[in-house]
Amino acid sequence: xxxxxxxxxxxxxxxxxxxxxxxxxxxxxxxxxxxxxxxxxxxxxxxxxxxxxxxxxxxxxxxxxxxxxxxxxxxxxxxxxxxxxxxxxxxxxxxxxxxxxxxxxxxxxxxxxxxxxxxxxxxxxxxxxxxxxxxxxxxxxxxxxxxxxxxxxxxxxxxxxxxxxxxxxxxxxxxxxxxxxxxxxxxxxxxxxxxxxxxxxxxxxxxxxxxxxxxxxxxxxxxxxxxxxxxxxxxxxxxxxxxxxxxxxxxxxxxxxxxxxxxxxxxxxxxxxxxxxxxxxxxxxxxxxxxxxxxxxxxxxxxxxxxxxxxxxxxxxxxxxxxxxxxxxxxxxxxxxxxxxxxxxxxxxxxxxxxxxxxxxxxxxxxxxxxxxxxxxxxxxxxxxxxxxxxxxxxxxxxxxxxxxxxxxxxxxxxx
Numbered sequence: 001x002x003x004x005x006x007x008x009x010x011x012x013x014x015x016x017x018x019x020x021x022x023x024x025x026x027x028x029x030x031x032x033x034x035x036x037x038x039x040x041x042x043x044x045x046x047x048x049x050x051x052x053x054x055x056x057x058x059x060x061x062x063x064x065x066x067x068x069x070x071x072x073x074x075x076x077x078x079x080x081x082x083x084x085x086x087x088x089x090x091x092x093x094x095x096x097x098x099x100x101x102x103x104x105x106x107x108x109x110x111x112x113x114x115x116x117x118x119x120x121x122x123x124x125x126x127x128x129x130x131x132x133x134x135x136x137x138x139x140x141x142x143x144x145x146x147x148x149x150x151x152x153x154x155x156x157x158x159x160x161x162x163x164x165x166x167x168x169x170x171x172x173x174x175x176x177x178x179x180x181x182x183x184x185x186x187x188x189x190x191x192x193x194x195x196x197x198x199x200x201x202x203x204x205x206x207x208x209x210x211x212x213x214x215x216x217x218x219x220x221x222x223x224x225x226x227x228x229x230x231x232x233x234x235x236x237x238x239x240x241x242x243x244x245x246x247x248x249x250x251x252x253x254x255x256x257x258x259x260x261x262x263x264x265x266x267x268x269x270x271x272x273x274x275x276x277x278x279x280x281x282x283x284x285x286x287x288x289x290x291x292x293x294x295x296x297x298x299x300x301x302x303x304x305x306x307x308x309x310x311x312x313x314x315x316x317x318x319x320x321x322x323x324x325x326x327x328x329x330x331x332x333x334x335x336x337x338x339x340x341x342x343x344x345x346x347x348x349x350x351x352x353x354x355x356x357x358x359x360x361x362x363x364x365x366x367x368x369x370x371x372x373x374x375x376x377x378x379x380x381x382x383x384x385x386x387x388x389x390x391x392x393x394x395x396x397x398x399x400x401x402x403x404x405x406x407x408x409x410x411x412x413x414x415x416x
Contacts, residue, residue, distance in 0.1 A: 009346050010324055010366055010385060011299075013125030015094050016042040017133025017165055022090050023055065024163035025190065027197030029086030032057040033073050033104060034094025038125075056080040060096055069097060073107045081116050087197055088145060090137070091120040098124040119144055129346075131215050131299075131325050134162040138219040141200055148227055149205040154185045156255065157203050157229070159219050160212030160237070163191050166301050167366075167385045171395030172237055176212070179244065179398055182270075183252050183263035204229070208255050212237050212397075213301040214331035230254060235334050239305035240313050240402030241271040270399040277403050278313070281410065288413040291315045295360035297351050297369055298384050299325035300335055302396060306364055306383065307339060309402050320358035322351050324366075324384070362409070379412035381405070 011017075015034065019042050022030035032039040032055060039057045058076040060069045073091070080089055091108055108120035121140050123133050138159065158176050161169040170192050177187035177194065188202055189195045203209070209220040209231040220231035232254055238244040245267045252263045294316050296303055303323050310316040322343045327335060336342045345351050352372045355363060363373045366384040373380035382389045383396055383405075394404045 014133035017130030020164035157209040159216030168395035175398035214327035236304035237397035297365035
């Protein structure tokens with residue numbers, strides 16, 4: 001049976017996802033073994049808030065496609081190690097290198113035999129989307145670069161948001177780190193300004209791992225298998241006080257020795273803060289139309305949390321729920337828990353048809369949903385990639401994320 005084609009997919013390929021993950025860890029240097037366009041497309045894919053295009057590449061040409069590019073890779077590994085300061089070099093293969101059968105593993109082993117720390121990873125685009133690339137990178141890092149160490153009491157690994165592919169990944173990691181610290185534990189975010197190679201290596205010393213999307217699931221299970229680290233899987237990123245408080249209570253219960261009273265004070269304080277601000281928005285929300293039917297087209301990191309927040313906190317009704325990142329089948333029951341009918345699609349035309357026929361009064365998605373929102377004559381809240389909204393510090397997860405979502409709703413409704 002022939003594979004179905006996708007119209008305007010909203011995630012790059014596996015190479016992109018692995019590349020985004022590697023560039024988000026200080027101390028890790030990605031090396032793209034592919035044609036020049038593969039690396040350039042990875043940088044251009046993101047647009048606003050993207051990850052740039054400054055990484056080493058073997059720049060395979062037609063000559064290498066005909067005669068093989070292994071010797072070119074050997075040369076590039078040597079040059080990269082000599083010029084770029086990074087403790088680990090990760091060789092990421094694109095479609096051309098894998099299709100011609102370059103022995104990438106042998107070239108990486110040569111470098112390891114010479115004393116360099118080099119990791120090779122098969123990330124050709126035909127292996128899956130950027131989400132699969134992130135998952136493959138994390139799994140390889142845990143299995144091949146992380147070694148055992150003494151347990152650090154209270155250390156909690158944070159996995160799930162995909163750097164640069166999930167639109168608000170950095171803000172989400174920072175908010176979850178703040179919350180974990182708020183209940184008296186130590187966040188280990190791996191990616192972002194307070195992550196890095198030391199955080200990656202410390203994953204083996206954690207007391208607990210938390211996976212906030214299906215794409216962190218393989219890594220937390222590998223950490224459990226290799227180092228006996230227990231894990232919690234969340235049905236996506238919690239949005240607002242109710243869901244966030246519930247997740248923090250689970251983390252506190254699983255993490256061992258925590259000052260339960262202090263953790264409770266922190267959670268109650270955050271809940272009180274959200275309630276105060278929502279009270280001041282009730283009249284505005286009522287004036288804008290009160291309870292509304294809504295449609296969402298979002299990746300698994302955000303879809304469940306946003307739907308539950310809108311439904312349980314605001315009393316709105318979901319008209320269509322579309323998950324856009326094709327999460328693994330074994331994670332879907334967790335994602336769908338207590339939600340009405342959930343559709344899965346990566347295809348732009350199918351997503352537009354589902355949303356357009358829903359009768360929704362407001363749409364939550366990416367900039368690709370602009371056309372269907374215009375046809376419905378309703379506001380669009382951009383929560384996912386691709387987006388024109390820059391989100392370095394304001395995400396939709398956690399206690400503060402619910403308020404950020406409300407701000408976006410009120411602003412978009414006023415402008416509609």
